[in-house]
Amino acid sequence: MGQGVAVKFRAGLAVAAISVALLPGCGSEKSEGSPLGQAVGAVAKSTIGMVTARSKGTVVAAPAPVTRADLEKFGLPILRARVAARGADAFVTMADTKGNVVTWATTDGSTFTLRDGVLIQTRGLGPDLMSAQAPSLADLQADGGTHRRIYYFLGEDDQPTRRTYDCTVFITGGETIEVFSRAHRVKRVTETCVRPQGAITNEFWIEGAAIRKSRQLASGGVGFIEFERVID
Amino acid sequence: MLNMLCRLLALLAFSTVLCGGPAVAEMTKSLNINGTTGLIDMPSGEAQDDAAFTFSTALVGPLTRATISFQFSERLSGSFRFSTFRDWDTLFPGESSKLNDRSFDIRYLLLKESAYLPSVTVGLIDFTGQGLLSSEYVAATKSFGDRVKVTAGLGWGRLGTDGSIGQPFGDRPALATSDFGKPSIDQWFRGDAAPFAGVEVKLTDRWTFKGEYSSDAYLLEDDERGIIERDSPFNFGFEYQKGQNTRYGIYSLYGTEVGFVFHLILDPKNRATGGVMGAAPVAVKARPPRSADPEAYDGDWVTQADAGPLLRRNLAKRLAVDGIIVENLAFTASTVQIRIRNTRIDAGAQAVGRTARALSHVMPASVEVFEIVPVVNGIGASKVSIRRSDLEQLEYAADNSTLLRDHVTITDAGPVPANAVGDDGLYPKFRWSLRPAFRMSEPLKGDLGLRLSASYDIRPGLVVAGSIYGRVVGNVDRSGDPSSSVLPHVRSDSARYAKFGDPALEQLTLAWFARPAPDFYSRVTVGYLERMHAGISGEVLWKPVDSRLAMGVELNYTKQRDTDGQLGFGEYDYDIVTGHVSAYYDFGNGYLGQLDVGKYLAGDIGATMSIDRVFVNGWRVGAFATVTDASAEDFGEGGFDKGIRFTVPLNWALGNQSTRNFGATLRPSTGDGGARLEVDGRLYDSIRDYHSDALDPEWGRVWR
Numbered sequence A: 001m002g003q004g005v006a007v008k009f010r011a012g013l014a015v016a017a018i019s020v021a022l023l024p025g026c027g028s029e030k031s032e033g034s035p036l037g038q039a040v041g042a043v044a045k046s047t048i049g050m051v052t053a054r055s056k057g058t059v060v061a062a063p064a065p066v067t068r069a070d071l072e073k074f075g076l077p078i079l080r081a082r083v084a085a086r087g088a089d090a091f092v093t094m095a096d097t098k099g100n101v102v103t104w105a106t107t108d109g110s111t112f113t114l115r116d117g118v119l120i121q122t123r124g125l126g127p128d129l130m131s132a133q134a135p136s137l138a139d140l141q142a143d144g145g146t147h148r149r150i151y152y153f154l155g156e157d158d159q160p161t162r163r164t165y166d167c168t169v170f171i172t173g174g175e176t177i178e179v180f181s182r183a184h185r186v187k188r189v190t191e192t193c194v195r196p197q198g199a200i201t202n203e204f205w206i207e208g209a210a211i212r213k214s215r216q217l218a219s220g221g222v223g224f225i226e227f228e229r230v231i232d
Numbered sequence B: 001m002l003n004m005l006c007r008l009l010a011l012l013a014f015s016t017v018l019c020g021g022p023a024v025a026e027m028t029k030s031l032n033i034n035g036t037t038g039l040i041d042m043p044s045g046e047a048q049d050d051a052a053f054t055f056s057t058a059l060v061g062p063l064t065r066a067t068i069s070f071q072f073s074e075r076l077s078g079s080f081r082f083s084t085f086r087d088w089d090t091l092f093p094g095e096s097s098k099l100n101d102r103s104f105d106i107r108y109l110l111l112k113e114s115a116y117l118p119s120v121t122v123g124l125i126d127f128t129g130q131g132l133l134s135s136e137y138v139a140a141t142k143s144f145g146d147r148v149k150v151t152a153g154l155g156w157g158r159l160g161t162d163g164s165i166g167q168p169f170g171d172r173p174a175l176a177t178s179d180f181g182k183p184s185i186d187q188w189f190r191g192d193a194a195p196f197a198g199v200e201v202k203l204t205d206r207w208t209f210k211g212e213y214s215s216d217a218y219l220l221e222d223d224e225r226g227i228i229e230r231d232s233p234f235n236f237g238f239e240y241q242k243g244q245n246t247r248y249g250i251y252s253l254y255g256t257e258v259g260f261v262f263h264l265i266l267d268p269k270n271r272a273t274g275g276v277m278g279a280a281p282v283a284v285k286a287r288p289p290r291s292a293d294p295e296a297y298d299g300d301w302v303t304q305a306d307a308g309p310l311l312r313r314n315l316a317k318r319l320a321v322d323g324i325i326v327e328n329l330a331f332t333a334s335t336v337q338i339r340i341r342n343t344r345i346d347a348g349a350q351a352v353g354r355t356a357r358a359l360s361h362v363m364p365a366s367v368e369v370f371e372i373v374p375v376v377n378g379i380g381a382s383k384v385s386i387r388r389s390d391l392e393q394l395e396y397a398a399d400n401s402t403l404l405r406d407h408v409t410i411t412d413a414g415p416v417p418a419n420a421v422g423d424d425g426l427y428p429k430f431r432w433s434l435r436p437a438f439r440m441s442e443p444l445k446g447d448l449g450l451r452l453s454a455s456y457d458i459r460p461g462l463v464v465a466g467s468i469y470g471r472v473v474g475n476v477d478r479s480g481d482p483s484s485s486v487l488p489h490v491r492s493d494s495a496r497y498a499k500f501g502d503p504a505l506e507q508l509t510l511a512w513f514a515r516p517a518p519d520f521y522s523r524v525t526v527g528y529l530e531r532m533h534a535g536i537s538g539e540v541l542w543k544p545v546d547s548r549l550a551m552g553v554e555l556n557y558t559k560q561r562d563t564d565g566q567l568g569f570g571e572y573d574y575d576i577v578t579g580h581v582s583a584y585y586d587f588g589n590g591y592l593g594q595l596d597v598g599k600y601l602a603g604d605i606g607a608t609m610s611i612d613r614v615f616v617n618g619w620r621v622g623a624f625a626t627v628t629d630a631s632a633e634d635f636g637e638g639g640f641d642k643g644i645r646f647t648v649p650l651n652w653a654l655g656n657q658s659t660r661n662f663g664a665t666l667r668p669s670t671g672d673g674g675a676r677l678e679v680d681g682r683l684y685d686s687i688r689d690y691h692s693d694a695l696d697p698e699w700g701r702v703w704r
Helices: A003-021 A042-050 A068-072 B002-013 B220-224 B299-303 B307-320 B348-362 B388-394 B400-407 B494-500 B650-654 B683-688 B692-701
Strands: A078-083 A088-098 A101-105 A111-115 A118-123 A129-133 A146-154 A160-178 A183-195 A198-207 A210-219 A223-231 B053-060 B063-071 B076-086 B098-111 B119-125 B135-144 B148-157 B194-202 B207-213 B234-242 B246-253 B257-266 B324-331 B335-342 B369-376 B383-387 B409-411 B430-442 B445-459 B462-474 B504-517 B520-528 B533-542 B549-560 B575-588 B591-599 B605-614 B620-628 B641-649 B661-666
Touching: A068 A223, A111 A223, A118 A210, A118 A223, A129 B400, A146 A210, A160 A198, A183 A210, B063 B641, B076 B641, B299 B307, B307 B324, B307 B348, B324 B348, B335 B348, B348 B369, B348 B383, B348 B388, B348 B692, B369 B388, B383 B388, B383 B400, B388 B400, B400 B692, B430 B462, B520 B683, B533 B683, B549 B683, B575 B683, B641 B650
Parallel strands: B335 B369, B430 B661
Antiparallel strands: A078 A088, A078 A223, A088 A101, A101 A111, A111 A118, A118 A129, A129 A146, A146 A160, A160 A183, A183 A198, A198 A210, A210 A223, B053 B063, B053 B257, B063 B076, B076 B098, B098 B119, B119 B135, B135 B148, B148 B194, B194 B207, B207 B234, B234 B246, B246 B257, B324 B335, B369 B383, B383 B409, B430 B445, B445 B462, B462 B504, B504 B520, B520 B533, B533 B549, B549 B575, B575 B591, B591 B605, B605 B620, B620 B641, B641 B661
16 A cells, blocks of 8 residues: 555544544633644744645645745755655754754654754654664765664554664765755765565765755655755 | 534544545455454454454344444454344334344454465354344355455354254254343354355455355244345345445345445554654753753752742743643752643653653753653652653664663652642643533444533642533433333433433532552542432552552442432432452553452442453453342343443544543443442543553653
8 A cells, every 4th residue: 555545544534533523612621732832933934834735645746936045034054855645845944953963843843853964753744753773974975885774663553663674875976956946966875775575765965975865764654755955 | 503413423433534545455354234254144254453443334124233343352353233123013013113132242263364274263143132143153264366255154043044954062942031131152053053155256446246145044034023025045245445444335135135334444553643643842952061061060059949930830831732731840959850740642651751851951950860750630640760861862862762761760659749849820720621422322322412521629639520411412212211120220210311311410529539658549539420329439549550460449338319410319219338349450462351349339249350452542442241149130131231342532533632532331231230330530540541551552652
């Protein structure tokens, strides 16, 4: 069963059940979902209005009217995150930085935590990536290098699920990519990971010593997330 | 109103608007019109997937069957069915035109299908009722490729009434009226045995053809009552699978009838939303390294007069977004103990994690140990101690939940520290709500009404609470007829309570919860405890935080309330002392057992055995049976008290933060024997949520 199908079905069931839980009621205590809180600044609020979260279809709509100049005005680093299975596309800002680990947050309560640009955690997406043993940036720059990668998901049964892969890094020469209408000279890195039950491929576009763009697996339920570092 | 009714229907069926997706490649283990795994009317040799919870409604001419089935373990499943026979007076004018019957089935998968061997199941249908559907069977099913399944079986009882091959295990004695409701052991596998068979062919991903040869002669419906004409043993029809959760069927039955069936198939193990929804937490706040900023670690701040209220206020603000209320806060320069009330998050481990994150932001750097005490009904349920440096170091570590659990201790909550900065009006003492409430009494029966509830915390652990329920729509018995039970009518006058007390004061109580000693919990509740009884109820529970075993004692003195839902006791003049000794045991993997021995409301003495399967996400399905010294004759129809119960957390389907549930207890018949007082706030379930046997399975959510 494909990801899109899974999400679609679940959206359907959720819609059905919403009619149960949202039976009109009132009282002194609320039980609705909480807002994300204080982590996200004004920039996200103004740009993430364009996040499209649609339950049907897997085509990601581009946020139309925002230009690079609009984003640069905020003077903050901005990452673009696209979750195809969720039909979501968001410009996200930094909520927390600890050394080389940065947590980026949307205004609607999701976060992505990356270590030197390599995804190690997500929150608020449902079947989240709770933690990961992921390669370092140096590992990803060694052509032919191998490493072990372990994902720890929170499965749909609320249980931590571990997936262990053996991965190999391939670097395919230089190329020029365009990120939000700006060209970047990058080298393309492919991380191919296998386990007995199957294989996955994460892709990275590395500019100098930093990841400019990537497509990385978050979890079995969420699928791949595409990241672009739009504003440094 | 109409809108509400629509929503009620949505609640009943949970969904008929599911989006479709292609069916899975392997053939579905389909259900029959009796709501159990099988062909059309016949059972098959298969079992549903572990934990499958299904709700089936079938309509065949004058017959309606509504069934709830649960795959209790990989091999064992049980069903509860509510059947209606209409036109029951066809041959007997003057008799009631409708007969309702409730039945239990149980089945066990003896053999799983392998390359050469079929799956084999042995089952009992209606094994403890009045025997209208009673039958036993052994069935085998083998699949050929991924499109064809063939079933053959041998049936007794109803399933042995057409095409008998003899009586391999001797005569089947008639079921005496006095044995109605008891396991009909003397009948099992006795009398005529007859073979049945069928085939299932998957035509497309969604469409399936089924055909069967039935060994049920429908003697009751055809020969005795003339409500169905059975011309042929052959049934056939088509089923349509819509998504993973719904299946529809239409059949030609016995040459004369058209049958329809709808199945709702739910998987309690896995969240309908795919995962735990809800907003991300804030990141842990890292303290500066001690070498870089030694002054930050200075503990002098504890001497500041306003430190306590300030910290408490900041924590309350941070935790409010997750519905966590700070009951009180105690600290030294190196340790903080926070007592929290979790009102929204369904997993205790996640509430603990969120609290620890908030503490990392608010507490000065010198505080190294976080003691988090979840409070239930005003009393500490356990104490989770986390070292702040572990929290900081493990936040981004691989497998952080396992690593953190290795460093965390869960112990008895202990008393409230003497230096606690407590209750100063920062949390609401008065709570109220007005909500629609659905009360289900049988698979197709219930009523929907409005419940006004309110409570007031006099101090932590001392609560006044009350609720009023008024019915809006429903189809439960409101005849107002008194029951004919020879026992005191402690439960059986429900039709009177339903009719004369609407709206009714359900409860008005003063409850006192306390911790008399380590590992001991206590409760005293006084007032209008439930709809039918009022008085005083006391309970003591022994439950060490890391123990699978718990023991409890309960003692009650109650008077029976008037049916009008008001405050009086004039109608029944009945009072009684009841009480139980209870043992609770967590068998692991989500199976909980409970044994209660004592005296019940009608003065009968006996024991209740129950077993529940609980899922990490809060789903719960169980069964219970009570045997007392009240004779089967005195108990009336049903012989003894038994039933099933289930709880569905709304956030399983919705993903929002909520601890609200939908649940029901269903009994084949409600008699006066084996009836227990229903009192809110029984200790075991609420306390256990924060003990290690409940926290550990959900510990993966501590970082969520």
